[in-house]
Amino acid sequence: MFEIELIKQIEINIDYILMLVKKYHDTHCEDKEVLITIKKAIDASPELRSKKQLIETFISGINDADDVMSEWHDYVVNQREEELQTIIAEEKLKPEDTRKFLENAFRDGEIKTLGTDIDKLMPPVSRFGGGGRAKKKQGVIDKLKVFFEKYFGIGGSTSFAEQEQETAVYDFDTKSSLPMAAESFAAYDND
DSSP states (O other), X not given: OHHHHXXXXXXXXXXXXXXXXXXXXXXXXXXXXXXXXXXXXXXXXXXXXTTHHHHHHHHHHOOSOSOHHHXXXXXXXXXXXXXXXXXXXXXXXXXXXXXXXXXXXXXXXXXXXXXXXXHHHXXXXXXXXXXXXXXXXXXXXXXXXXXXXXXXXXXXXXXXXXSSOOOOOOOOSSOOOOOOTTXXXXXXXXX
């Protein structure tokens, strides 16, 4: 019983890793002992193993950052967006539906593979012509699971909406001379 409690107490999370990254950065990236501690901490944590490459790339790219946490969050958002765009392009997924699906997955804490949600993301493929739909679907599920495992619980924005939203502008000041749908044209003739 005591051993289980002890394991819970020393659970390693991303905040601990970022604290070590800050410590490493404060030594002007010269204390290699901190890097060894970070590597061991990542390898010891089942939750962080899927994020290892992401963390290592961040550490190697960090130079003169004032706020390591802020830099991390920006880095995660940028990397996640790049990777998501790559998956969407490679698998020819519907961007809006894929983003909504992932936003729900991150909110719920899991990728839901049952039901028709995955089918909504996929491009039209013949269900009967042997177009390899099942294989294609499984490939999409596998990629989305890897993506989810890599980015779940490490910070950054939780929104997957497109960065650039177009806004529709309506001009209500202009008067239109078109009749209403149920009215006859004759009621508006001023001749």
